[in-house]
Amino acid sequence: MTPEALLGGFADAPVQSAHAFRASLEALARPGTLQHLTGAIPPAPMSVAAGVLVLTLCDGTTPVHLAGGHDCGPLRDWITFHTGAPLVAAEAAVFAIGAWGALQPVSRFAIGQPDYPDRSATLIIEMPELTAEGPRLTGPGIRRAAHLSLPAITEFAVNSALFPLGFDCFFTAGQQVAGLPRSTRIEAA
Amino acid sequence: MTAGDYNFAYLDEQTKCMIRRAILKGIAVPGYQVPFASREMPMPYGWGTGGVQVTAACLTPDDTLKVIDQGADDTTNAVSIRKFFQRTAGVAVTEATAEATIIQTRHRIPETALTEGQILVYQVPIPEPLRFLEPRETETRKMHELEEYGLMHVKLYEDIARHGQIATSYAYPVKVEGRYVMDPSPIPKFDNPKLSDSSAIQLFGAGREQRIYALPPYTHVVSLDFDDHPFVASKAAHDCDLCGAADSYLDEVITDDLGGRMFVCSDTDFCRCRRAAGHTGRLGAPVTASRTVAPPPPPSPTRGEGGADPDLSDPGASPPPCGEGLGVGGHRHDIKETAE
Numbered sequence: 001m002t003p004e005a006l007l008g009g010f011a012d013a014p015v016q017s018a019h020a021f022r023a024s025l026e027a028l029a030r031p032g033t034l035q036h037l038t039g040a041i042p043p044a045p046m047s048v049a050a051g052v053l054v055l056t057l058c059d060g061t062t063p064v065h066l067a068g069g070h071d072c073g074p075l076r077d078w079i080t081f082h083t084g085a086p087l088v089a090a091e092a093a094v095f096a097i098g099a100w101g102a103l104q105p106v107s108r109f110a111i112g113q114p115d116y117p118d119r120s121a122t123l124i125i126e127m128p129e130l131t132a133e134g135p136r137l138t139g140p141g142i143r144r145a146a147h148l149s150l151p152a153i154t155e156f157a158v159n160s161a162l163f164p165l166g167f168d169c170f171f172t173a174g175q176q177v178a179g180l181p182r183s184t185r186i187e188a189a
Numbered sequence: 190m191t192a193g194d195y196n197f198a199y200l201d202e203q204t205k206c207m208i209r210r211a212i213l214k215g216i217a218v219p220g221y222q223v224p225f226a227s228r229e230m231p232m233p234y235g236w237g238t239g240g241v242q243v244t245a246a247c248l249t250p251d252d253t254l255k256v257i258d259q260g261a262d263d264t265t266n267a268v269s270i271r272k273f274f275q276r277t278a279g280v281a282v283t284e285a286t287a288e289a290t291i292i293q294t295r296h297r298i299p300e301t302a303l304t305e306g307q308i309l310v311y312q313v314p315i316p317e318p319l320r321f322l323e324p325r326e327t328e329t330r331k332m333h334e335l336e337e338y339g340l341m342h343v344k345l346y347e348d349i350a351r352h353g354q355i356a357t358s359y360a361y362p363v364k365v366e367g368r369y370v371m372d373p374s375p376i377p378k379f380d381n382p383k384l385s386d387s388s389a390i391q392l393f394g395a396g397r398e399q400r401i402y403a404l405p406p407y408t409h410v411v412s413l414d415f416d417d418h419p420f421v422a423s424k425a426a427h428d429c430d431l432c433g434a435a436d437s438y439l440d441e442v443i444t445d446d447l448g449g450r451m452f453v454c455s456d457t458d459f460c461r462c463r464r465a466a467g468h469t470g471r472l473g474a475p476v477t478a479s480r481t482v483a484p485p486p487p488p489s490p491t492r493g494e495g496g497a498d499p500d501l502s503d504p505g506a507s508p509p510p511c512g513e514g515l516g517v518g519g520h521r522h523d524i525k526e527t528a529e
Contacts, residue, residue, distance in 0.1 A: 013202055014196055014197035014198070014202060015197060015249065015250055017202065017205070017206070018197065018198070018205075018247075018248060018249040018250075019249050019251075021205075021209045021246070021247070022247065022249055024213065025209075025212065025213065025216065025247070025390065026390075028213055028216050028217065028405075029216050029390045029403075029405040029406060030405070030406060056206070056209065057206060057209060057210055057213070058206075059203050059206050059207070061207070062210070114334045115330045115331065115333070115334045116224075116330075117218050117221060118211070118214035118215075118218065118221065118223045118224070120214075122213070139366075140219050140366055140404075140405040140406075140407065140408040140409075141216075141405035141406055141407060141408070142407060143406075143407045163218075163368070164218050164221060164368060164369070168213070168214070168217040181216060181217035181218075181405075182217055182218070183217060183218065183219060183366065183405075
């Protein structure tokens with residue numbers, strides 16, 4: 001472990017994680033809206049928003065999967081030091097982090113059990129940018145319809161058809177975060 | 190221990206992290222009860238330990254907290270929880286619904302429509318709507334899995350067979366987004382329509398039963414009923430005796446031992462704002478700026494502005510405004526100041 005792994009965490013964890021949670025709650029409860037997350041400086045290639053989500057939601061009880069370019073030494077060390085989360089294969093992950101391409105196939109991730117649909121993975125999908133344009137979203141949390149620049153349509157539509165099973169997603173780009181719970185219905189704009 | 194020795198909002202960070210994950214899964218599956226590792230809180234079960242844990246996990250120092258118990262800001266449960274978070278989180282508190290960012294409630298939804306940016310946290314005693322029909326958790330879990338809700342309809346039908354109508358008047362079961370049957374906590378069924386398509390996020394915490402569930406904003410929530418016995422959001426057939434409101438949920442208050450009674454708004458903030466705006470009911474007196482004249486008759490020792498015990502009033506609660514230009518008189522601060 002390098003000394004750099006010790007840097008970049010929350011300076012005031014109770015307050016910063018509280019603000020971060022509220023932003024992530026708004027993001028997931030209102031799919032298609034863009035929220036801001038700040039306070040963490042994770043090693044490359046992880047975005048600030050993804051780093052804040054990890055610090056806010058992960059601990060020693062939440063196995064994390066790092067996909068593709070995110071599965072690198074500095075990031076493994078940073079997550080291990082700051083959260084204590086075990087790093088695991090995709091199938092065992094409670095949180096999976098990576099670019100959309102690296103997370104494929106997403107059918108590997110836990111979708112919960114029929115009697116415990118909450119036992120499903122949460123994907124933190126790193127994006128080059130996020131805009132409120134693209135596929136049309138409807139469902140709980142959305143007044144009429146929302147739009148979000150999703151990296152794909154088919155995979156998310158398949159996931160939402162599994163409801164109440166399925167994984168839930170956060171999309172992160174820089175300091176921005178958007179949420180996509182399994183309850184959201186997706187169609188081409 | 191002094192207040193400064195506690196972590197922000199009382200709970201330790203790992204506990205809040207665990208509760209936050211449960212809340213997010215609850216948001217993702219509206220109406221499904223997510224198990225969580227409920228902690229012992231410094232208050233007994235039944236006093237809102239679930240709601241308090243959810244509120245603690247959501248609070249930021251920038252929040253303004255309102256706590257109500259059966260609609261009232263000034264009853265023991267509401268005052269205790271408000272003081273708890275004033276001490277352990279240092280947050281601002283208010284009695285005005287529109288000013289609050291987080292509202293913890295026991296058994297009511299405020300009359301004033303909630304807005305985006307607000308979170309309503311319910312205290313839930315028994316989260317499982319099927320529990321009194323089927324005591325085994327293994328069975329009720331299977332029933333939710335299979336969407337097997339016939340038993341609930343049988344219960345409502347038996348109400349009709351015995352009483353000629355659906356006699357369930359509180360904790361009236363609802364179906365969320367056409368999937369999960371959910372207990373809305375023991376709110377009167379008058380409040381059920383407000384569950385649906387709310388602008389606010391609604392979170393439900395059951396401490397003893399260790400469950401959290403949620404309704405995202407703009408979620409479709411339907412009260413169960415039959416075509417020939419449609420759901421009716423009922424209330425007492427009176428107007429508020431203090432503010433004259435015809436459309437708010439009323440409490441019946443016994444005023445003497447000769448059969449005297451009055452009906453008053455259960456939502457104290459709503460009633461106070463209406464009176465400050467000049468509305469007066471059958472027994473209400475106009476609200477004056479000095480507040481030296483108490484409205485007759487005082488309904489009960491812990492209710493009503495006139496009979497309020499200064500010790501129960503909350504010195505930290507910010508004076509709640511009652512709409513624009515009306516924030517001059519009629520709040521608890523004035524009572525306390527005149528009493529002193």
